[in-house]
Amino acid sequence: MTFRVITTMELFALNSPSKAIIFKERRLTYFKRTLFGLFLLILLGTLVPEKIQVTVAGAVASDWNQNTFWYEPWGSSGVHKGVDIFGKVGTAVISAVDGFVIYKGHVDKGGNVVAVLGPKWRIHYYAHLKSDSVSTGQFVERREVIGTLGDSGNAQGKPAHVHYSILSLLPHPWLVTTEPQGWKRMFYLDPDAILKR
Numbered sequence: 018m019t020f021r022v023i024t025t026m027e028l029f030a031l032n033s034p035s036k037a038i039i040f041k042e043r044r045l046t047y048f049k050r051t052l053f054g055l056f057l058l059i060l061l062g063t064l065v066p067e068k069i070q071v072t073v074a075g076a077v078a079s080d081w082n083q084n085t086f087w088y089e090p091w092g093s094s095g096v097h098k099g100v101d102i103f104g105k106v107g108t109a110v111i112s113a114v115d116g117f118v119i120y121k122g123h124v125d126k127g128g129n130v131v132a133v134l135g136p137k138w139r140i141h142y143y144a145h146l147k148s149d150s151v152s153t154g155q156f157v158e159r160r161e162v163i164g165t166l167g168d169s170g171n172a173q174g175k176p177a178h179v180h181y182s183i184l185s186l187l188p189h190p191w192l193v194t195t196e197p198q199g200w201k202r203m204f205y206l207d208p209d210a211i212l213k214r
């Protein structure tokens with residue numbers, strides 16, 4: 018009778034293949050479920066109805082210039098990726114949509130800014146605020162006051178206005194044009210068209 022020490026590799030060959038396959042299959046199922054969950058989440062986000070509100074209290078369509086979206090040349094940004102809604106300093110700036118505040122703070126060009134993630138995976142961006150009255154992570158309702166109208170950032174000294182942009186996280190490739198920075202139009206939607214809908 019002969020004895021032989023079994024090697025690790027042999028042990029692996031005897032025992033592990035079935036375990037390895039089960040592990041692989043579990044991982045695959047987990048991956049598929051995660052992917053499906055993500056897909057469902059994105060789909061649900063697009064199904065939330067987008068009710069929209071002009072973002073300055075009391076403002077009407079004549080308080081912004083409908084032709085300034087994608088106007089160029091426009092300062093250091095090159096093209097203007099939003100509309101400027103004018104009003105008196107200190108007027109309430111209200112949320113255009115229901116959503117979550119994903120950012121608030123101070124940036125060079127925008128000054129005091131607030132960004133709200135709303136329906137359809139769209140980020141609503143408000144800049145040049147005098148002050149803000151929200152905190153990051155907070156849920157805001159449409160028409161809820163998020164700040165006041167000002168001239169912060171590179172709007173300093175100009176008539177008070179909110180720079181309002183709508184940034185879509187889901188690309189709209191059919192909106193791409195040959196204009197300067199035209200490819201970015203798949204992400205920036207025209208607030209004028211959306212507000213007047």
Ligand SMILES: [Zn+2]
Nearest residue numbers: 099100101180
């Ligand atoms: Zn602007």
